[in-house]
Amino acid sequence: MKQILVIAEIFAGQIRPITWELVTAARKIKNSPGLKQLSPTIQIIVPADNPALLSEKIAKQTGIDVIGLQIPELKNYTSEIYIYCLEQLIKKIDPSHVLAAHTSQGQDFAPGLALGLNAVAISGVNGIRSDENGLIYSRPVFNNTRNQMLRPASNRPVTLTLMPGTFKPDERKDGEPGRVDIRKIPFAPAVCGKEHIQHCRTVKKIFEDQTLEEAKVIIAAGRGIKEKEELKSILKFAQCFPTAAVGASRPLVDMNWLGYQHQIGITGATVAPKLYIACGISGSSQHLAGIKDAEFVVSINKNPQAPIFRHSDVCIIADIIEFIGTFLKKQEI
Amino acid sequence: MKILVCIKQVGSEGEVNRFDAHALEEALDLKDRFETQLSESVTVDVVTVGPVEAARIIKRAFGMGADTGYHIVAEDPEYVSPFVTATRLASAAKKRPYDLILTGIMSTDMMTGQTGPMLAKIMGLPCATAVIKTNLPTNDNLIEVERELENGFRDCLKIRMPAVLTIQAGINTPRYPRLSKMLAAGQKEIKTFKETDIFPEPIEEREIYIGLALPEKTRSGRVLEGSLPDKAEQLLALLKEKDLI
Ligand SMILES: Cc1cc2nc3c(=O)[nH]c(=O)nc-3n(C[C@H](O)[C@H](O)[C@H](O)COP(=O)(O)OP(=O)(O)OC[C@H]3O[C@@H](n4cnc5c(N)ncnc54)[C@H](O)[C@@H]3O)c2cc1C
Numbered sequence: 001m002k003q004i005l006v007i008a009e010i011f012a013g014q015i016r017p018i019t020w021e022l023v024t025a026a027r028k029i030k031n032s033p034g035l036k037q038l039s040p041t042i043q044i045i046v047p048a049d050n051p052a053l054l055s056e057k058i059a060k061q062t063g064i065d066v067i068g069l070q071i072p073e074l075k076n077y078t079s080e081i082y083i084y085c086l087e088q089l090i091k092k093i094d095p096s097h098v099l100a101a102h103t104s105q106g107q108d109f110a111p112g113l114a115l116g117l118n119a120v121a122i123s124g125v126n127g128i129r130s131d132e133n134g135l136i137y138s139r140p141v142f143n144n145t146r147n148q149m150l151r152p153a154s155n156r157p158v159t160l161t162l163m164p165g166t167f168k169p170d171e172r173k174d175g176e177p178g179r180v181d182i183r184k185i186p187f188a189p190a191v192c193g194k195e196h197i198q199h200c201r202t203v204k205k206i207f208e209d210q211t212l213e214e215a216k217v218i219i220a221a222g223r224g225i226k227e228k229e230e231l232k233s234i235l236k237f238a239q240c241f242p243t244a245a246v247g248a249s250r251p252l253v254d255m256n257w258l259g260y261q262h263q264i265g266i267t268g269a270t271v272a273p274k275l276y277i278a279c280g281i282s283g284s285s286q287h288l289a290g291i292k293d294a295e296f297v298v299s300i301n302k303n304p305q306a307p308i309f310r311h312s313d314v315c316i317i318a319d320i321i322e323f324i325g326t327f328l329k330k331q332e333i
Numbered sequence: 334m335k336i337l338v339c340i341k342q343v344g345s346e347g348e349v350n351r352f353d354a355h356a357l358e359e360a361l362d363l364k365d366r367f368e369t370q371l372s373e374s375v376t377v378d379v380v381t382v383g384p385v386e387a388a389r390i391i392k393r394a395f396g397m398g399a400d401t402g403y404h405i406v407a408e409d410p411e412y413v414s415p416f417v418t419a420t421r422l423a424s425a426a427k428k429r430p431y432d433l434i435l436t437g438i439m440s441t442d443m444m445t446g447q448t449g450p451m452l453a454k455i456m457g458l459p460c461a462t463a464v465i466k467t468n469l470p471t472n473d474n475l476i477e478v479e480r481e482l483e484n485g486f487r488d489c490l491k492i493r494m495p496a497v498l499t500i501q502a503g504i505n506t507p508r509y510p511r512l513s514k515m516l517a518a519g520q521k522e523i524k525t526f527k528e529t530d531i532f533p534e535p536i537e538e539r540e541i542y543i544g545l546a547l548p549e550k551t552r553s554g555r556v557l558e559g560s561l562p563d564k565a566e567q568l569l570a571l572l573k574e575k576d577l578i
Contacts, residue, residue: 078490080459103483107450110450115455121415121416147545148545149544150543153538154539197491197492199488200490205485240578267484274575312554313554314555314557326565
């Protein structure tokens with residue numbers, strides 16, 4: 001009987017919600033035609049220095065059995081500790097699948113873990129389906145303009161990192177909690193002072209203001225804006241609305257054209273305005289992650305193939321500067 | 334100190350992957366900082382795996398200030414397993430005792446983000462991904478870096494070198510190649526290897542490539558038709574109707 005393992009995402013002693021999405025994906029794999037008759041079981045691994053409470057919480061929430069991986073030296077996440085301890089634990093289990101989150105944490109340890117397990121490694125998975133030859137995984141490529149479909153070339157274990165937001169967390173009906181089994185695996189290198197990565201501290205960049213999170217209307221600029229000067233157009237556009245905040249894709253913030261408090265996406269703000277207007281933004285998964293809860297999305301882009309158009313309510317194919325100029329004239333009338 | 338930067342050619346115009354340009358800049362910037370503050374010399378080498386034309390990005394790297402370029406020539410089909418790429422890069426990374434190996438956080442075409450951490454694992458080195466700040470290494474061979482997490486959080490780490498770092502955009506602004514250096518680069522030799530010479534047996538692909546598809550639509554995607562003024566008018570009407578403007 002093969003196991004499907006889920007690695008819970010723990011950050012600062014808390015369970016990250018992506019964990020529930022991973023469980024949904026694990027259930028999907030378990031119930032896929034090729035695997036169903038093998039009746040694989042799902043187990044969730046919870047790595048922590050003291051995993052008992054977290055494990056119980058997860059077992060109760062999901063009804064799935066949990067392995068609390070107790071690593072006394074794990075005060076803070078490092079890839080070195082994760083790869084070392086997870087590899088030891090998982091090698092003994094010899095699972096069919098290992099699921100982790102495609103987050104800063106999962107992307108950091110999963111590729112190394114996969115090689116340690118001699119596994120197939122597929123990252124950024126945004127879809128799972130099956131055909132007569134088994135499971136097919138899709139993942140974004142070419143700046144998110146396409147999905148690439150892959151399947152494992154052999155029956156090695158498969159390690160997947162799953163894109164946040166792809167799988168909806170299952171509604172939990174009241175039921176039996178899963179069993180919790182605590183297993184202790186010390187991180188030996190730290191015990192003898194030979195670790196290669198020391199975690200010094202975690203810092204948070206302070207948002208100078210919270211206007212984006214509360215804004216009803218957001219006008220967001222992307223690399224379709226070619227010069228800092230052109231941002232004036234975006235500001236004028238924003239002034240058409242009673243109250244609108246200016247947002248941006250990451251590259252504009254990286255270039256220091258706008259402050260970090262304007263950045264929207266996985267490494268910036270998550271927003272939920274009534275209206276979101278994307279101006280010259282291509283629609284990368286990292287940006288889209290921040291605007292999922294926007295009520296109405298309008299995109300202006302000169303490329304009809306821009307991926308953002310697949311995630312918009314209204315699509316306007318136009319040069320952004322020309323469009324804003326025309327819009328301003330219309331509005332004056 | 335010796336630094337190796339892994340760079341990849343992407344896109345229809347064969348440009349260097351955006352994140353790799355940041356990695357190369359960070360290596361050159363570390364060199365500048367190191368040499369002025371500690372007056373110890375630093376070499377920055379680059380390596381690429383790719384078709385014959387990919388030599389272009391090595392020349393460009395010379396123009397930016399790279400010392401030696403390695404080119405593992407491989408004419409690949411549409412899909413190459415990141416494990417295969419990492420294995421090939423490791424063959425170059427083993428040529429000299431590098432203290433630091435830098436890659437971009439991901440390539441903009443394949444977007445796996447796996448090559449750097451896999452290279453580290455193959456070489457038995459520690460790795461930090463999404464590095465957004467580096468400090469100069471200390472005498473005890475530790476380098477302090479910050480890696481970017483979600484929602485504005487960052488982890489500050491001390492890593493024992495040799496180590497692999499994958500570089501996130503926003504860490505620096507890549508310099509432009511200098512004409513004088515580009516000209517001098519003309520004389521510089523690129524050390525070229527045929528992938529089949531290094532690996533007489535093909536490296537096993539771990540995934541089978543099936544094909545490409547359009548991403549799923551998550552919203553209705555109504556396209557406004559007509560001339561530019563028509564489009565502007567329609568949008569204005571829509572927003573008024575929704576009481577948004
Ligand atoms: C770990 C990680 C985290 C990240 N986090 C974030 C994040 O939080 N937020 C974020 O935004 N990105 C993030 N990114 C970056 C992300 O991958 C993309 O690179 C980025 O979102 C692209 O920004 P863009 O759409 O503005 O630029 P591009 O992808 O370059 O798109 C520019 C668009 O403008 C259009 N255009 C060009 N000229 C015009 C014109 N004259 N008129 C109209 N349209 C025009 C083009 O057709 C194109 O679609 C992250 C990346 C990584 C690896």
